[in-house]
Amino acid sequence: MENVMNQKDQPLAIEAVDLVKRFGKHRAVDGINLAIPQGTVYGFLGPNGAGKTTTMKMLATLLKPDGGTAKIFGHDLFKEQDAVRACVSLTGQFASVDEDLSGTENLMLIARLMGYTRSDSKDRAAELLDAFDLQDAAKRQVKKYSGGMRRRLDIAASMVVRPKLLFLDEPTTGLDPRSRNQIWDIVRALVSTGTTVLLTTQYLDEADQLADRIAVIDHGKIIAKGTSSELKASVGTGILHVRLIDAAARAEAQQLLSTTLGTPVHLSSDPSALSAQLSDTDHAAKALTMLSDHQIRVSEFSLGQPSLDEVFLTLTGKPAEDSPQKEGALE
Amino acid sequence: MNSEQQLNKMRAALVDHKRPPHPSGFTTSLAFAWRALLKIKYVPEQLLDVTFFPVMFTLMFTYLFGGALAGSTADYLQFLIPGILVQTVVFTTVYTGVSLNEDISKGTFDRFRSMPIWGPSPLVGALLADTVRYTLASIIVIILGLILGFRPAGGVLGVVAGIMLVLIFSFSLSWVFTMLGLILQTAKAVMGISMTLLFPVTFASNIFVDPATMPGWLRAFVNINPVSILTTSLRQLMGGQVNWMQIIWVLIVSAVLILIFAPVTMYLYRNKR
Numbered sequence: 001m002e003n004v005m006n007q008k009d010q011p012l013a014i015e016a017v018d019l020v021k022r023f024g025k026h027r028a029v030d031g032i033n034l035a036i037p038q039g040t041v042y043g044f045l046g047p048n049g050a051g052k053t054t055t056m057k058m059l060a061t062l063l064k065p066d067g068g069t070a071k072i073f074g075h076d077l078f079k080e081q082d083a084v085r086a087c088v089s090l091t092g093q094f095a096s097v098d099e100d101l102s103g104t105e106n107l108m109l110i111a112r113l114m115g116y117t118r119s120d121s122k123d124r125a126a127e128l129l130d131a132f133d134l135q136d137a138a139k140r141q142v143k144k145y146s147g148g149m150r151r152r153l154d155i156a157a158s159m160v161v162r163p164k165l166l167f168l169d170e171p172t173t174g175l176d177p178r179s180r181n182q183i184w185d186i187v188r189a190l191v192s193t194g195t196t197v198l199l200t201t202q203y204l205d206e207a208d209q210l211a212d213r214i215a216v217i218d219h220g221k222i223i224a225k226g227t228s229s230e231l232k233a234s235v236g237t238g239i240l241h242v243r244l245i246d247a248a249a250r251a252e253a254q255q256l257l258s259t260t261l262g263t264p265v266h267l268s269s270d271p272s273a274l275s276a277q278l279s280d281t282d283h284a285a286k287a288l289t290m291l292s293d294h295q296i297r298v299s300e301f302s303l304g305q306p307s308l309d310e311v312f313l314t315l316t317g318k319p320a321e322d323s324p325q326k327e328g329a330l331e
Numbered sequence: 332m333n334s335e336q337q338l339n340k341m342r343a344a345l346v347d348h349k350r351p352p353h354p355s356g357f358t359t360s361l362a363f364a365w366r367a368l369l370k371i372k373y374v375p376e377q378l379l380d381v382t383f384f385p386v387m388f389t390l391m392f393t394y395l396f397g398g399a400l401a402g403s404t405a406d407y408l409q410f411l412i413p414g415i416l417v418q419t420v421v422f423t424t425v426y427t428g429v430s431l432n433e434d435i436s437k438g439t440f441d442r443f444r445s446m447p448i449w450g451p452s453p454l455v456g457a458l459l460a461d462t463v464r465y466t467l468a469s470i471i472v473i474i475l476g477l478i479l480g481f482r483p484a485g486g487v488l489g490v491v492a493g494i495m496l497v498l499i500f501s502f503s504l505s506w507v508f509t510m511l512g513l514i515l516q517t518a519k520a521v522m523g524i525s526m527t528l529l530f531p532v533t534f535a536s537n538i539f540v541d542p543a544t545m546p547g548w549l550r551a552f553v554n555i556n557p558v559s560i561l562t563t564s565l566r567q568l569m570g571g572q573v574n575w576m577q578i579i580w581v582l583i584v585s586a587v588l589i590l591i592f593a594p595v596t597m598y599l600y601r602n603k604r
Contacts, residue, residue: 092438115351131344
């Protein structure tokens with residue numbers, strides 16, 4: 001049993017066995033097992049409607065599972081709901097702050113609900129707004145915030161009393177690159193203070209950047225899990241991209257590469273570019289030498305790890321594209 | 332934001348603070364009531380239903396029908412004001428369900444439901460805040476009545492007791508609309524269905540006319556209609572009589588409403604996905 005072994009190594013923040021959630025006939029979550037060590041970032045990666053949010057909602061006590069068991073910091077998800085709720089905090093896919101209230105009022109409300117007195121809640125709100133660079137917007141209604149500000153306030157609201165476990169549901173969906181980087185910095189800072197984070201994302205580079213371990217979820221099932229490098233390694237060690245000076249030589253180059261490397265060579269949409277999977281990165285040098293021996297001149301080349309996009313393609317047989325119209329019905 | 336200074340500030344704000352003791356259900360309910368009242372500050376228009384409508388209804392019924400129904404508008408006012416007070420407040424309860432539905436359709440409630448607080452407090456808090464709205468509506472009706480010539484024999488005490496009774500009944504009744512707010516998909520649907528329920532219940536009552544001239548089957552309904560019982564109690568209290576049987580009936584109906592609809596509402600709230 002994987003779970004028992006892990007427990008010996010490291011205390012677990014989340015331990016779930018065979019979680020199932022059905023909506024009518026549809027099995028939104030279809031037997032998910034998790035063993036997430038404390039103090040780490042765990043990423044759920046998958047397209048819309050894969051069951052990421054549903055799983056998260058069950059672990060946050062918002063949805064009752066139809067099967068399976070789970071423990072959050074050793075507390076049974078069903079029998080000790082209050083103890084579980086005292087450990088976790090949730091920030092939703094659609095910002096779970098109150099749009100009609102100001103930033104200060106939102107944080108004061110959460111602080112009051114956590115047991116702060118009125119004046120302490122005011123101080124805590126001011127401290128958090130300052131920490132999350134929202135002090136200038138403190139008195140503004142949240143509906144006038146930008147997407148990034150809203151997300152930061154949402155996370156700040158979860159940090160009024162720092163939870164042991166934070167659920168971040170698609171923290172950067174719809175944000176511009178700068179706001180996205182800010183959120184990533186925040187998540188790293190949270191983890192450095194000891195919070196365990198479970199995040200869902202559709203962005204492969206986000207999982208790559210933040211998560212210690214990743215579970216790839218599709219149709220309610222975990223189809224692969226491991227570190228980002230493990231997942232990439234399962235696809236192959238790397239990819240060689242080559243761009244030729246003379247596009248006319250591409251056919252010859254393709255033949256040369258495929259005989260040298262022994263793997264299929266793909267022609268890109270760029271008429272002078274081609275790429276090949278490598279079973280061993282040492283072969284790259286050999287392949288380039290071979291091209292120059294045949295007077296095929298190369299304008300640029302690169303050796304890269306496969307992207308998580310390619311991982312997803314290999315695992316599911318289809319690209320990591322989402323189907324937005326399914327989202328509302330399923331999650 | 333990306334500066335080291337900002338990150339240090341953040342880490343400082345996140346290191347373990349002493350966790351305050353868990354608040355009581357009463358405290359958390361009050362916090363939610365505070366939240367609802369703050370919304371009035373930002374959207375004062377939402378008070379329109381408790382200010383404009385009672386004024387309009389009172390004026391309309393007094394001057395359109397008063398003379399025909401009671402011989403003179405002055406006589407009709409003595410009869411109408413307690414009734415219009417009941418109608419105004421009862422209609423205001425619908426907005427409880429509508430605003431809850433709008434609230435839940437945003438993500439805010441997911442956070443509340445995953446917090447270690449007394450489960451019903453978001454709902455109880457919202458209902459408490461609505462009691463403030465009901466009180467406001469009551470005061471407006473009474474003041475307008477006094478201006479027009481309403482002279483309650485029960486004095487201040489009778490009027491206050493009457494308002495209290497309406498508040499108790501409305502708090503209980505609003506659980507029905509809170510339940511509808513959780514069952515129905517859109518705020519529009521909540522509004523539509525609630526109004527469909529409320530129109531017959533408020534008009535087929537003794538709010539506007541004495542049921543003596545109604546056909547027998549309708550009179551039978553009007554007489555057992557809780558809205559009629561409440562209106563009668565109010566007329567008596569404001570008229571200076573205390574009829575304990577009537578008052579106890581109102582309290583029983585209120586208790587039954589809470590006992591049935593509060594648990595159902597809470598069940599729906601906990602299991603809402």
